[in-house]
Amino acid sequence: MTTIAETLALPSAALAASVPPESVPRRAPESSPAAVPSGQTAKSPLPASSRILRKLEPFVLWLILLALWFAVAHWLPLGENPLIPSPQATALALWQSLPELWKGTLASLGILVPGFALAVTLGVASGLVVGISPRLQRIFFPFARVAGPVPPTVYVPYAIAILPTFQLSAIFVVWIGAFWPIFQNTAAGAAALDARYRDNASILRMRGLEYAFRVVLPASLSHVFSGMGVGLAFAFILLTVAETFGASAGLGRFVQYYADFADYPRMVAGILYTGFVTWFAMTLLDKLKHRMLFWQR
């Protein structure tokens, strides 16, 4: 396949090779660094005030939203049990619910971790096997194209009906939601393996498991991680959906429970807390990705 470039090469290439490359005139340094006004060039440090401003930029939107929240809760007549509880009431509810939220976190992780770990293990392993073999691709890809996009939430009632315990059915649903993106990304990454790595492995007679795990897996690792990112997001969605059906504890269960009692400060606290846990998990995954892909500049 690499011969396309060779067969398309222009006949004049040999003649062009003898022409010396155009010499680029060297530019003299425009002025000494000391003479450059601060803040003008990329290399000179910004003045202290704008450096501080730049550090604050990520928080601007948060501060605006928080101010809006204060204003809405303070100025709008929302009644005795407002649907938008004040920030103070929410903070108090969050503080008071922390032990319960922590218990819910553990219950949720008891579903999320096994479901997601199973999805990663099976998704990566089967994705590698299918991605390496063109025949298996022809068998599996048409099926995956149909089965993959089915919204996994539709499996929730059926899984609860079929499997003996709620935890098992929730793990199953989390697994199936996270599995497809991981499988599909891994298989696509393995199938798109750079021909140079394949040739290299072939010259070294690397085959079987050694080929799969020392060549194909590292080469498709960035695909695997994007699959895991999508899979983790799906896992959280499915976890919280499944919990609203039949859990006795958990993050989704917490929000649903206090919504049923119209305890909006606690409900909003639960939403914020769940958002934090999701952000934390995503950040961990991102850190892991950067660590493992250190060789990709």
Next chain:
Amino acid sequence: MTAHRPAPGLVLEGVEFAYERTPVLENISLSIPAGQFVTLLGSSGCGKSTLLRLIAGLQTPDRGRLLWNGAAITGTSLERGLVFQDYALFPWLSVVDNIAIAVGKAHPKTRKAERREAARHYLRQVGLESAIGKYPFELSGGMRQRGAIARALALESPLLLMDEPFGALDPVNRARLQDLLLELREAAPVRPTIVFVTHDIDEALYLSERCVILGAAPGRVLADLGVSFARHANRRADRQSLYNDAAFQSLRESVAETLAADTLKRLIAA
């Protein structure tokens, strides 16, 4: 099986290869005795890299036969190592682990520590001891190609195929690595057969004992020259005077003319 043993070496008989009906190689026949250093010289698009891939067993010819020591070449083999222009090392493995893989292939029964020790030895041989614990992305192009040579040494292949291995290097590094290659070859207990692809006439004449000139579109043998300069034992001390040598210059000119005439013929035909 026949009683007589075939002559050791590489034999190509009427090798043809086309890419999507565009002929790339046409009726290539060559016989390279074991231990010879041959360069395949040609302009871009003459199919010289394809020919090397066929010898390596990465691709199969449409017609003709390729034999190594009398046996037909089907697929890759540790007998035939290939050094690529770039990407020879896996970027996710440290330099020493890259070489250790090749050691493990040549000596499957060794333990990990032994493989690493052997890998360090090869890295010292190519002057890369400073890079032992590093990763390929931390190395310069010249250092990476030293690593590629170390890996080829570690494979201990009797036939070494090199696909423009110094093509992406600056002139100083290129000259250094050319000399390193010649030194390593002279130091080897059994001289490997080397098939070296290049489009650089000086490189071909400087390195090899024999220079096969390939024409382009489709690739075919234009000339097959014996080169005597490689036998000058002191040539490395005196690269510049070799370049100024009248015999070297006239050979270089005739090679350049052969290549230019082929290009001109194609331009007229087009």
